[in-house]
Amino acid sequence: MISQDQALVLKIGGSLIEHAPMIIRIVRESGRDLLIIPGGGIFADIIRQKRISDTAAHFMAIAAMDQYGWFLSSCGMSVTREPIMTGEPTIFLPYDHLVRTDPLPHSWDITSDTISACYAGLLSLPLLILKSVDYIRDPGGEVSVLLPGMETRDLDPAFIPYITRHQVSGFILRGSDHARLAAFFRGEDVPGTSFGGTI
Numbered sequence: 001m002i003s004q005d006q007a008l009v010l011k012i013g014g015s016l017i018e019h020a021p022m023i024i025r026i027v028r029e030s031g032r033d034l035l036i037i038p039g040g041g042i043f044a045d046i047i048r049q050k051r052i053s054d055t056a057a058h059f060m061a062i063a064a065m066d067q068y069g070w071f072l073s074s075c076g077m078s079v080t081r082e083p084i085m086t087g088e089p090t091i092f093l094p095y096d097h098l099v100r101t102d103p104l105p106h107s108w109d110i111t112s113d114t115i116s117a118c119y120a121g122l123l124s125l126p127l128l129i130l131k132s133v134d135y136i137r138d139p140g141g142e143v144s145v146l147l148p149g150m151e152t153r154d155l156d157p158a159f160i161p162y163i164t165r166h167q168v169s170g171f172i173l174r175g176s177d178h179a180r181l182a183a184f185f186r187g188e189d190v191p192g193t194s195f196g197g198t199i
Helices: 014-030 042-049 054-073 094-101 112-123 159-166 178-185
Strands: 008-012 036-037 090-093 127-131 136-138 141-143 170-174 193-195
Touching: 008 014, 008 112, 014 036, 014 042, 014 054, 014 127, 014 178, 036 054, 036 112, 042 054, 054 090, 054 094, 054 112, 112 127, 112 159, 136 159
Parallel strands: 008 036, 008 127, 036 090, 127 170
Antiparallel strands: 136 141, 170 193
């Protein structure tokens, strides 16, 4: 179980852009030490539509994460370009760090899902992912726990192999359900999909 005051890496999916002001408000009110990883969202969608080489597309999509991060910061939160915990919720702009360290393959199999898992592993912290679904779905339907080898279109193809190999744990919940998100930060049980044995 993730304790109520535990530091977390928090990924805010790009599909939640319309909910960003309320999500940031809830995050700020939680008082948690959070490193927030932005998704790519609409800023990355145009890159997907073009025929661009893997390496160029990889870093352009990461730059799109920075754009979404700046958008989230406009809702009233500070940013950092280094993957460090600051003692309060802070938005991480990953482009500079990922260009310097380049730890991941250059492929559309890697999106902000796996990038957020990479930083959770780097910081040895649980990962909370906010998406637009109640549960992650595999071909058989909704699942409450991610298992090695599971297939889903709700996460990038590299995510489950990555968290399995690097033993990253965490939880995925619907970020558009503001009451559910606030309840999670209060330490209450909420619907969602866990991974790595955290919940």
